[in-house]
Amino acid sequence: MSSRTSRTTAVALAVVLGLGAAPAAVADTAPAAGPTVYGLDSKGYSDVTGINNSGVVVGYAYPQSWEVQSTAMRWDTANITTTAGTSIPGTALAPLPGDRFDEAMGVNEAGTVIGISWPSPTDCGCSAQQKHAVRWAADGKPTALAPLPGDAYGRPVAVNAGGTAVGYTLSDAGQEHAVAWQPDGTPVALKPLPGDVRSVPSAVNSSGMAVGYSQGAAFDSPKHAIVWGPDGTATALDPAGDYVVSTASRINDAGTVLGQASPDGEASRGVVWDADGNPRELGVGRWGTALNAAGVVVGGEPDPVHSGGHAVRFDPDGTSTPLGGPLADYESSVAVAVNSAGAAVGYSFYGGPSRGNQAALSWTPGGAVTNLRPGDFAAASLVNDAGLVAGVLISHNEIHFALHSAAVWKP
Template identity: 30%
Template sequence: MLTIGVSAAVAAVTAPLVPSSAHAAGPQIIDLGVLPGTTSSVATDLNEHGVIVGNSSGNSASRAVRWKNGTMTDLGTLGGPTASATAINNNGWIVGNSNVDDYGTRHGFLWRPGQPMLDLDSLGSDSFAADINDAGVVIGQYYDSELGFRGFRWENGVMTTIENQAGGPDPDLRRFIPKQITGSGLIVGESQGQAARWVDGTVTLVGVPGAYCGGANAAGEVTASASLPTERAFVWRADGTTRTLQMPSGTTRAWPTSINADGDAVGYGTSGHGTISRPVYWSETGVAHSLPSLVPDGHSVAVRVNNASKVIGWSHAADGTTRAVLWSA
C-alpha cells in the first residue's frame, strides 16, 4: 500500500460543522489532495473517528484511498488496474469495488487493516459494494445477465440476493437496490421507482413515486428527494411521517444524501437544469445552510455527515479537476 502525507490541516480538524451564529466566519472547506500521478479525487464516506475514504484518479485509472491522521493510503486492488472505496465502518473496515483482471470485470471488496483485500465475489458477473455496518454486513448490487442489477447482502462470506418479495413474479417489481445499512441491519435503497426500507425480507415503500433515496441514520430516518407533485426534499421518519427540508436558495431541486443521529442532513441543490450543484447542510429543523466551494460558484456536492457533524464530499478546483474535500467549522 502506498502512503503519503497530506496537509496537516486535515489531521488537525476536530471541531464539528455547526452552521450558526456561533461561527461567524462560517464553515471552512479543506482540499484533501490526490495521490501522486493522479489529478482528481472524491470522498465518499467517513466514520465516527473522522477516517475518510474515497478514490483518487487520473490517466484513466482510479485508486481506492483512505485519509487517516493526515495520511492518504492507496488500498490496492483485487488484481486489476483500478479500485474505488465507497464506505467505511467504525472498525476501520472499508468496502468498494475493484477490477479483478485487465478485462473490466469488477467485484466488491472488503479491506481490513493488516489483512489482504478480500474479493466478495458475485452472484452474477460484476458486483459493487455500497456500504458496511459495524457488524461487518455488506450490502450492494450485482449484475445478472438476464435480470439486470439485483441487490445483495453479504455476511461472513455468504452473499444472498435481497428483493422486494411483494413484487410477485415480475423481476422488475421484485428488484431492490440497496444504498445504505444501519447498525441495526435496516437497509435503505430503492424499489419500484421510489425510496424503500428493507427489513428481514419485508420492503416498505415511501409512497412517493420517483422519490430518490439518500441515506439513513440509526433511528431509521431516511433522506429523500422527489419531483412529484412538486420539487421537494424531505426526511422519511420510521413511523411513516415526513418532515420537509428547505429548498436551498438559488436552486430548483435538492438532493439530500446523508443524515446523522441528530437529524442533520447534507446533500446538494441543483439549478440550471441540473448543470450547477451547490453543497447544502440542513439543520434538524430542516433549515438549509449553504456550504462553500473551492472556487466561487464552483460545482460541489456534500456526500456524508457523521454524528460529530463533519461533512465530506467533493468540489471542483480552479483548474477544473475534482477534489475530495472536508467541511469543518
C-alpha cells in the first residue's frame, strides 16, 4: 500500500522555493492522549518503509549506524500478543543468492515485498547505486527482478495490489531508466518523453498506471512530470509546457495525480492533476506529500510564525484546512501520509526537519492533533486504513545524536 519516499527533502525544497503570500498563523494545539505504542524488534537501528491494510509492516535494520550492512525486515502486527511498550518480533528477509545485505522498500495487500539486495561493498567495490532489484513472495522467498537490456542494476520503488512493481534500472554510468516489472517478473520499459533520456517513477496504482518524471541526460536538467499507461505509453502531464520544472509523486486508483511544479524554476507549488490531465494548483509555496483514494492531499504550507510551515489538508473541492500543531516548543509541522478515511500522520520539528528533532503526530479527518509520544522524540511516516501508524522512536545518547528504532502505534 505504501512505500518510502524522500519526504524531508521534499518539505525543505518546497519551503525554500515557496514565494507566495503566507496564510494566517496556526495556533499551537494541545495534544490529546495517543494510541498504544509497540517497538518493532530488530538487531539495532531500524526504520519502516511500507505498510498494508492487514498490518504487515516492512523496512530494514542495521547494526550501529552502518546502513550498508542492513537487513530487510517484515513485521506482522495484526495479532499483537506482546505487552504495550515492548517489541513485536520481526522476520528477516533473505537477500538474493550471492548477496549479503538487503532492504525492503514497500509491501502490497497480498504481502508481496519489494526491495534491493547487494553484496558487501568490500567484496565488489559497489557504489550506492549498484544494487539488485528483488521481490519477496508472501512466504519470504526472494526473486530477482531483471534490469532492462543494457542495464546492470535496479531499484523498485512501489508495488501495486496485483504485484506489478515499478522502479528504475541503471547502467554502469548511473543513468536511470524507468521500468515496470509485471507479476511474472517481465520488465517493461517506461520510456521518457521525447527529447529526454532519463526516467524515474515514484508510484503505481492498481490499474498499472505509473507516475514520475523524465529529464535530459544531465543530472541537473529540468524534470518533466509524466504518467505511464499499463502498456508503458508515456504521456506528459504538462503538454503545454506551462511549467519549467514538474514532477509527479503519487497516483490513486481514480487516476488523480499529485506532484510539484514551477513555472519559472523558483516559485514551486503543489499540483493535482485529475484523471483527464487537468491541473489544479495548491498554491505557491504549498506542497503535497500524500494522496488518498478520495483525492484528499496532505502536506504543508508556509506561515509567518512557524519557520518550516505547518501541516495542511487539501480537499478535492479546492478548500484547504490547516491541521493542528506544531506542538509547543516546535517550530514547524508537516503531514506525510493519509489513509482512506482522511486520518493523517506526520511530525513537528524544530531547526531543519532532521529526525533528531521531531515529535510524531497524528490528525483526525477533522484536523485534531495527537502527540504520539509525549515528552520524547519520534516520527510517524505511514498509516493504514485501520489507523495503524508506523514510524520510528528516537533517542539521543553521547555517541549517536538520533538513534532510531521502528515502531507502530495501534489504535
